[in-house]
Amino acid sequence: MNAHDGQTGSASPGALAPTFIEFENASITYGRGERAVQALAPTSLKVSEGDFVALVGPSGCGKSTILKMVGELLKPSSGHVFVSGREIGAKAIRIGMAYQNPTLLPWLNIRDNVMLPLKIVPPFRQEFRSKRKGEFRDRVDALLTQVGLAGFGEKYPFQLSGGMMQRANLCRALVHDPDLLLLDEPFGALDQFTREELWAIMQDLWLSKKLTVLLVTHDLREAAYLANRICVMSSRPGRILDDQIVDLKRPRNIDMTFQPDFVALNQRLRAMIVGARGGTGIVNHAPGTA
Amino acid sequence: MERVVEVIREKGASTALIIGFFVFWELFCLMANISDILLPRPTQIIAALIKFWPAIWPHTYQTLYTTLVGFSIGVVIGLLLGILIGSSKLAYDTAYPLLVGFSSIPKVAVVPIFVLWYGAGTVPAILTAMIICIFPIVVNVATGIATVEPELEDVMKTLKASKLDILWNVSLPRSMPYFFAALKVAITLAFVGSVVAETVASNRGIGNMMMIASSSFNVPLVFAGLFVLAGLGVALYVLFSLIEYRVTGWAHRKTDLAAT
Ligand SMILES: Nc1ncnc2c1ncn2[C@@H]1O[C@H](COP(=O)(O)OP(=O)(O)OP(=O)(O)O)[C@@H](O)[C@H]1O
Ligand SMILES: [Mg+2]
Numbered sequence: 001m002n003a004h005d006g007q008t009g010s011a012s013p014g015a016l017a018p019t020f021i022e023f024e025n026a027s028i029t030y031g032r033g034e035r036a037v038q039a040l041a042p043t044s045l046k047v048s049e050g051d052f053v054a055l056v057g058p059s060g061c062g063k064s065t066i067l068k069m070v071g072e073l074l075k076p077s078s079g080h081v082f083v084s085g086r087e088i089g090a091k092a093i094r095i096g097m098a099y100q101n102p103t104l105l106p107w108l109n110i111r112d113n114v115m116l117p118l119k120i121v122p123p124f125r126q127e128f129r130s131k132r133k134g135e136f137r138d139r140v141d142a143l144l145t146q147v148g149l150a151g152f153g154e155k156y157p158f159q160l161s162g163g164m165m166q167r168a169n170l171c172r173a174l175v176h177d178p179d180l181l182l183l184d185e186p187f188g189a190l191d192q193f194t195r196e197e198l199w200a201i202m203q204d205l206w207l208s209k210k211l212t213v214l215l216v217t218h219d220l221r222e223a224a225y226l227a228n229r230i231c232v233m234s235s236r237p238g239r240i241l242d243d244q245i246v247d248l249k250r251p252r253n254i255d256m257t258f259q260p261d262f263v264a265l266n267q268r269l270r271a272m273i274v275g276a277r278g279g280t281g282i283v284n285h286a287p288g289t290a
Numbered sequence: 291m292e293r294v295v296e297v298i299r300e301k302g303a304s305t306a307l308i309i310g311f312f313v314f315w316e317l318f319c320l321m322a323n324i325s326d327i328l329l330p331r332p333t334q335i336i337a338a339l340i341k342f343w344p345a346i347w348p349h350t351y352q353t354l355y356t357t358l359v360g361f362s363i364g365v366v367i368g369l370l371l372g373i374l375i376g377s378s379k380l381a382y383d384t385a386y387p388l389l390v391g392f393s394s395i396p397k398v399a400v401v402p403i404f405v406l407w408y409g410a411g412t413v414p415a416i417l418t419a420m421i422i423c424i425f426p427i428v429v430n431v432a433t434g435i436a437t438v439e440p441e442l443e444d445v446m447k448t449l450k451a452s453k454l455d456i457l458w459n460v461s462l463p464r465s466m467p468y469f470f471a472a473l474k475v476a477i478t479l480a481f482v483g484s485v486v487a488e489t490v491a492s493n494r495g496i497g498n499m500m501m502i503a504s505s506s507f508n509v510p511l512v513f514a515g516l517f518v519l520a521g522l523g524v525a526l527y528v529l530f531s532l533i534e535y536r537v538t539g540w541a542h543r544k545t546d547l548a549a550t
Contacts, residue, residue, distance in 0.1 A: 068444070071444070071447075071448040072447075072448065073444055073447055073448065092450065095448040095449070096448070097444060097445050097448045098445075099441040099444070099445070101439065101441050103439050103441050103442040103445060105442075105459075105460065105463070105464075106540050106541070107463050107464075107538075107540040107541075116459065117449050119455075119459065120446070120449045120450070120451045120455050120459070121449050121450065156540065172445075173445075176449070182448065
């Protein structure tokens with residue numbers, strides 16, 4: 001049972017749902033010998049299944065590094081990372097990933113771009129030949145419609161604006177029904193209004209699917225709008241300084257971002273990151289911290 | 291409409307330049323009274339081309355044959371090596387210096403070796419054509435494959451895509467514009483290779499024909515040989531440009547839009 005099936009009430013399923021991602025003193029050191037740089041200090045973190053967690057922190061603190069570890073692109077230098085109850089690499093879960101750079105393939109139209117994961121990920125892979133013109137096509141078109149790209153399937157990436165490409169990128173990350181979605185500043189390069197529209201779309205997608213999301217962002221409003229939990233990180237080597245529960249009801253909307261409690265949350269987060277950037281790494285835990 | 295005017299202007303200018311070049315050549319020879327033993331006039335060359343065509347044709351066929359066979363083998367080897375070097379850091383680091391070393395050897399210098407191994411004739415010409423066009427293809431394909439965006443690679447890896455999946459769906463299509471750019475260079479180079487080999491060690495082919503013609507002071511025939519080579523080179527270049535446009539049109543679409 002998914003805690004966020006109920007669209008109102010407490011936003012955090014943490015207490016009920018099983019742990020989906022677990023970091024056990026996991027650290028990352030890039031390079032060797034004298035040039036070694038510890039990007040991430042030993043970190044422990046638990047994310048429950050179906051949760052939506054945002055990572056914020058100063059630039060270079062290791063947010064993308066954390067995503068890469070969860071996405072099995074990097075192995076921890078020390079400690080362990082468990083995804084879906086096992087150490088990474090042990091069990092095949094489906095992962096979707098989207099970066100700030102949409103990286104659509106210029107030689108494929110939008111529909112074929114979005115379909116790419118179906119060509120690669122089992123069990124879709126086996127049925128790709130027989131279903132690409134039928135079921136899969138409908139599936140992609142439905143997703144495109146959901147993000148406001150209905151009718152753009154035949155277009156090529158260069159015919160789309162940056163915002164539209166980013167919508168397609170999001171579709172590509174979701175088309176294979178991932179259990180886990182990793183987002184690294186996906187809306188970072190977009191204008192304010194497109195971004196806010198995509199927040200709403202992202203929230204709807206998350207509410208309608210059973211998936212866990214890790215979102216890296218520099219936009220504190222974005223983090224507070226979308227996430228159930230916000231992890232604030234220190235500057236390098238990154239540590240998790242604070243873990244805020246965002247206790248706002250869903251579905252959230254833009255008006256809520258101007259409410260006093262939302263603004264207060266934002267100010268608290270901001271103060272913490274400013275403190276972290278100062279290099280002291282010492283933060284006054286603001287009152288009300290969960 | 292504007293586009294049509296544009297094309298006419300572009301093509302018109304280059305056609306005019308080519309015609310102007312030959313007219314100038316013709317007039318220059320006439321006015322300066324240059325003997326056709328030194329520099330025949332274009333009309334004399336065309337006349338020689340027509341007159342000797344039955345004799346020229348087998349040589350043309352031979353040169354085209356060795357060039358295309360050498361080129362095809364070179365393309366296959368170049369493509370495979372390019373894929374290998376572009377997709378593996380280890381292969382890149384180990385093989386690249388060797389490749390650069392090979393490519394800096396003047397290819398004419400290897401012809402005697404091929405002759406030593408295979409005797410004079412068709413095989414050295416094919417091998418020379420092949421060896422001369424491998425390098426540009428390897429370098430271009432390797433570049434196309436090695437420069438896939440790291441973000442895209444991450445996306446593919448989180449999908450648990452195998453190396454082959456990534457190669458087939460991302461790296462190879464992406465390197466096609468580089469590959470075709472290299473093909474156009476390689477086909478002209480392949481002609482250089484086969485003709486050089488024919489000149490040195492063969493009794494057939496345009497290169498050989500030109501050697502014999504020049505030793506009997508049939509200078510118009512020598513130049514007729516040059517014309518044939520230029521014609522073949524241009525024809526194949528155009529052919530690959532057309533194929534390139536069909537296969538890698540996506541890489542040009544932006545400029546297309548800008549031009550309309
Ligand atoms: N491949 C690498 N080799 C060496 N150092 C690296 C590498 N990748 C990242 N780093 C270092 O690790 C640290 C953390 O990098 P990471 O990309 O995780 O930061 P980030 O929090 O995502 O930053 P940003 O918010 O600017 O994207 C940085 O200081 C960076 O210099
Ligand atoms: Mg980052």
